[in-house]
Structures are given as structure tokens and as C-alpha cells.
Amino acid sequence: xxxxxxxxxxxxxxxxxxxxxxxxxxxDEYRKTLIRQISQHAHSExxxxxxxxxxxxxxxxxxxxxxxxxxxxxxxxxxxxxxxxAETLGADRGDLVLQMLNGKAKYSSIFNYPTLNWAxxxxxxxxxxxxxxxxQVMLTRTSYGPYARAMVRICKEESFHQRQGYxxxxxxxxxxxxxxxxxxxxLNRWWWPSLMMFGPHDGESSxxxxxxxxxxxxKSNDExxxxxxxxxxxxxxxxxxxxxxxxxxxxxxRGHYDFSPINWDEFWNVVKGNGPCNRERIAARQKACDxxxxxxxAALAYAEKKxxxxxxxxxxxxx
Ligand code: 3HC
Numbered sequence: 020x021x022x023x024x025x026x027x028x029x030x031x032x033x034x035x036x037x038x039x040x041x042x043x044x045x046x047d048e049y050r051k052t053l054i055r056q057i058s059q060h061a062h063s064e065x066x067x068x069x070x071x072x073x074x075x076x077x078x079x080x081x082x083x084x085x086x087x088x089x090x091x092x093x094x095x096x097x098x099x100x101x102x103x104x105a106e107t108l109g110a111d112r113g114d115l116v117l118q119m120l121n122g123k124a125k126y127s128s129i130f131n132y133p134t135l136n137w138a139x140x141x142x143x144x145x146x147x148x149x150x151x152x153x154x155q156v157m158l159t160r161t162s163y164g165p166y167a168r169a170m171v172r173i174c175k176e177e178s179f180h181q182r183q184g185y186x187x188x189x190x191x192x193x194x195x196x197x198x199x200x201x202x203x204x205x206l207n208r209w210w211w212p213s214l215m216m217f218g219p220h221d222g223e224s225s226x227x228x229x230x231x232x233x234x235x236x237x238k239s240n241d242e243x244x245x246x247x248x249x250x251x252x253x254x255x256x257x258x259x260x261x262x263x264x265x266x267x268x269x270x271x272x273r274g275h276y277d278f279s280p281i282n283w284d285e286f287w288n289v290v291k292g293n294g295p296c297n298r299e300r301i302a303a304r305q306k307a308c309d310x311x312x313x314x315x316x317a318a319l320a321y322a323e324k325k326x327x328x329x330x331x332x333x334x335x336x337x338x
Pocket of ligand 1: 055056059060061063064067094097125126127128129147148151154177215216217218219223224225226227230240290
């Protein structure tokens with residue numbers, strides 16, 4: 020079929036809610052934007068292990084340590100799962116990781132903030148994983164088959180992440196005055212960066228229009244952000260904590276909470292690499308990459324040797 024017929028056939032599948040699979044024809048731009056989004060999603064999962072990993076040895080009890088260990092391990096699995104989804108589009112995992120290390124590919128801005136105390140582990144689970152779930156449930160309906168299916172499994176684990184975070188906040192908000200203050204301070208520091216996770220306003224989003232046409236996105240950045248705010252405010256109320264936004268109020272006419280404008284200068288400053296922890300995060304990932312080089316080399320050498328052996332065996336059998 021000619022290119023324009025292929026495009027028309029592709030769009031007809033999208034419009035008919037037929038999932039696009041790895042072997043299907045797809046526009047180069049569709050492939051490119053999916054590799055961009057899926058790989059950045061994977062980078063976010065892997066870098067997201069760092070702020071929480073910092074507290075595994077400092078957890079206040081064995082139970083909290085076990086839960087945090089399980090969560091951080093899940094995030095590693097999500098990252099590997101998503102790199103595999105990107106590989107179904109022809110991307111090379113090593114190249115994707117290099118793009119992140121040399122700043123050519125992004126990861127979520129939220130992971131460039133420091134975890135100062137145990138309450139932050141609660142706030143991350145409650146707010147960061149809560150925001151991630153809001154976005155990822157929408158992605159379970161994305162048009163690319165492997166990505167949609169990866170999201171179904173990842174969302175199941177994310178809901179455990181969000182609940183364990185909220186339980187930490189509940190314990191602290193019902194604890195001593197000092198613990199309640201820690202929980203409030205943590206909410207103050209993580210609230211706005213969590214709203215920024217959903218990306219720029221719809222009018223500033225460079226990818227959304229095409230993402231909607233190709234049903235990569237089903238809801239806009241602002242719709243998901245609003246959904247997250249509406250769901251989270253009552254939860255903060257149950258904790259007896261105050262969301263750090265004086266303009267926050269329920270707008271009965273809209274049926275949503277109104278909230279203050281977001282500080283987009285802070286967002287883009289962090290995305291551009293000037294957040295509190297950007298350098299530390301990339302340095303940690305670079306060290307992990309360097310320390311793991313021998314494992315990759317050994318695995319490649321073993322695979323080559325095995326391939327040689329199989330070729331030899333086939334030649335002997337053929338002779
Ligand atoms: N941090 C860093 N960059 C961001 C960002 C954020 N929070 N939000 C948007 N951007 C970037 C985009 O990547 C894009 O830059 P690029 O062209 O270089 O990729 C630019 O800002 C414009 O934004 P758009 O809204 O136009 O971009 P998208 O259409 O890709 O929408 C998105 C942004 C909503 C984040 C979308 O990419 C998406 O849904 N990604 C998948 C979900 C994801 O990556 N979540 C990150 C968190 S994962 C997580 O939290 C793990 C959990 O276990 C804790």
C-alpha cells in the first residue's frame with residue numbers, strides 16, 4: 020500500500036480502538052514519540068528508586084523496612100518492564116540509558132527533590148505514586164498494545180505503593196506533635212512538585228495534540244492534575260493536614276477544587292537540570308552504569324560463546 024493509504028489504515032485502526040502491536044505498520048513519528056515517552060517513563064522508575072532507597076537502612080522498624088524494600092524493588096521491575104516495551108519498538112536499551120545519562124532524555128522532575136526524613140517516604144508513596152497512578156490508569160487504555168498491557172500490571176503494584184505511603188502519613192499524623200509536624204512539613208514540600216508531575220498546561224504541551232489523535236493520551240495533563248487534586252484533598256483532610264495552598268477551595272459550579280497557579284519557572288528549572296538533586300541522581304545512575312559494565316560484558320561474552328557453540332553444532336550436524 021502507498022504511504023498515505025498506510026497512514027489512513029493506521030488511523031482507522033486507532034479510531035476503531037484496535038491496539039497497535041509491535042509488528043504492525045506505524046508512522047515513524049508514532050514510533051518515535053512512544054520510544055520517547057516509554058523510555059522516559061522507564062528512566063523515571065529507575066531514578067525514582069534513589070530518593071526512597073536512601074531510607075531503606077534508616078526505616079524506623081523492620082516492618083517499614085520490608086515494605087520499602089518491596090516498593091523500591093517493584094520500581095526496578097517497572098523500569099525494566101518499560102525498557103522492554105520500548106525495545107518492542109526497535110529501541111536499544113543501552114542507547115536509551117545513555118540518552119538519560121547525557122541529559123538527552125528526561126525523567127520525571129519529581130525525583131530531583133531530596134528525601135529529608137521518614138515522613139517524605141510517606142509523602143512520596145501517597146502523593147508521587149498517587150499522581151503516577153492517576154496518569155498510569157489512563158495509560159492502561161493507550162493505543163500501543165505492549166505499553167497498555169505493561170500499565171495494567173504496574174498499576175496493581177502502584178496501588179500498594181500509594182496505600183503504604185498514606186499509612187505512614189496516617190501513623191505520623193496521629194503520632195506525637197513532632198511527628199505530625201514532620202508530616203505537615205513533608206506535605207508542604209511535596210505538594211507542588213507532585214502537581215508538576217502531570218506536565219505543562221495543555222496549551223503549553225508540545226505533544227498532547229498528536230498524542231490525542233493517536234490515542235496515546237486519553238486525558239490531558241490538566242484533566243489528570245485536576246483529578247489528582249480532587250481525589251487527594253479529602254485524604255489530606257482525613258490526615259488532619261493542611262494543603263499548602265491558600266487559594267484552595269471547592270468550586271461547586273465546576274465540581275472541582277480551584278487551586279493557585281503552579282510555579283512553572285521552578286518546574287522548567289528542575290527539568291533543565293537545576294533542581295536540588297539532579298546532579299546527584301545522574302551521578303548515582305552513571306556510577307551504577309559503570310559498576311555494572313562488567314556484568315553486561317560477561318553476559319554478552321557468554322551469549323556470543325553460546326551462539327558460536329550452536330553454530331558449530333549445526334555445522335557438525337550438517338556435515
Ligand atoms: N518531568 C520532566 N519532564 C516533563 C514532565 C515532568 N514531570 N512533564 C512533562 N515533561 C516534558 C515532556 O517529556 C516533554 O519533553 P520531551 O519532548 O523532551 O519529552 C515536555 O515536557 C512537554 O510536555 P508534554 O506534556 O507535551 O509531554 P507528554 O505529552 O509526553 O506528557 C507526561 C508528559 C504526562 C509525563 C507523559 O510523558 C506521560 O504520561 N509519561 C508516562 C508517565 C510518566 O512518565 N510518569 C513519570 C512518573 S513515573 C513514576 O512516578 C513512578 C512511580 O512508581 C513513582
